[in-house]
Amino acid sequence: MSWIKKGFSIKQLFFIMVGTGIYAFGLNILIIPNELMEGGVTGIALLLNYAFNLPPSYTTLFINIPLFYVGWRLFGKQSMILTIFGTVSLSAFLFLMEFSINNNWIQPFENNDYFLTTLYAGVASGVGLGIVFRYGGTTGGADIVARAGYKLKGWSIGKVLLAIDFMVIGASIFYIEKEKILYTLVVVFIAARIIDFIQEGAYSAKAFTIISDKSEEISESISNELERGLTLFMTKGAYSKKHREAVYCVVSRREIRRMTVLIKSIDPRAFIIISDVHDVLGEGFKEEEV
Known part of the structure; x- marks a missing residue:
């Protein structure tokens, strides 16, 4: 290995x-x-x-x-x-x-x-x-x-x-x-x-959008290794007309590297979009008092 x-x-x-x-x-x-x-x-x-x-x-x-x-x-x-x-x-x-x-x-x-x-x-x-x-x-x-x-x-x-x-x-x-x-x-x-x-920006978190043929395996590994929540949604390639599940996940700045290595270890050809997140509310991040 x-x-x-x-x-x-x-x-x-x-x-x-x-x-x-x-x-x-x-x-x-x-x-x-x-x-x-x-x-x-x-x-x-x-x-x-x-x-x-x-x-x-x-x-x-x-x-x-x-x-x-x-x-x-x-x-x-x-x-x-x-x-x-x-x-x-x-x-x-x-x-x-x-x-x-x-x-x-x-x-x-x-x-x-x-x-x-x-x-x-x-x-x-x-x-x-x-x-x-x-x-x-x-x-x-x-x-x-x-x-x-x-x-x-x-x-x-x-x-x-x-x-x-x-x-x-x-x-x-x-x-x-x-x-x-x-x-x-x-x-x-x-x-x-x-x-x-x-850590590549002045924000406290990053949003990952991952498009891969191994989305199920990737989402399971992220859930087990990083204990982060995920969202799966269907995508369709404009040229290939191929349907795939995309994975969306928000992680803290300390987990950016671990997230990238984890994805690439499962699918080196995965298409990854990393976006700045200005503010995150919810489990694992800041929780706003009601």
Whole structure:
């Protein structure tokens, strides 16, 4: 079975490593020295570092290990491979950065101009995570919790991620200055915008229209692997006069690469249209209160 059939390639693994390397650089050179924060499991690792001086390279990995087990049981091996690879890669780069700083090979960027530091930190985080997401990886943690909440309880993925980030950043008020929490929010905003840009647009979702002779197999795989709802409708080729079922599905920006690889692994000749979606309401996305 080829690497593409397995759902990932050497190119993906390489760029996930590049992305986690950039993200680790931003954390150790910009965010930690200036006592800024992050959300999710990375934010918990930073809190442990500020409170007990524990290295994030270890805590990031240790916190994720039980989450790997949960994800493996709920979503299967195939779905978790790139997540585990991304998380281990991040921990490895964090360790290398910590080792380099401790040996004075590189120097942290400490500056009284917090606006400039915030800008650089947001760009580094956004570029790093954007590359990771662009090539189908994640850095584990909150993503696994959110997907588990959706699968088991039907909770909105976006709201679970937001709640986790809010709790982690809120808890930092006991360890860092209030002013730096406000700067952290700027970092998170800048990073989110850059992630959107790298993920081929400033929108939170993409709509896939897939025309293929294997529409049933494709729709079943999308439903099982990505757990997204689908719509099937009949189409007719103007030239061939041939009737085919088309598949319509909306996915989050983090799933664009996985969706494309999944479709091509089933039907390399599938015709795929990817459209920007300005706003999405419903299960798995934002749910509007009535």
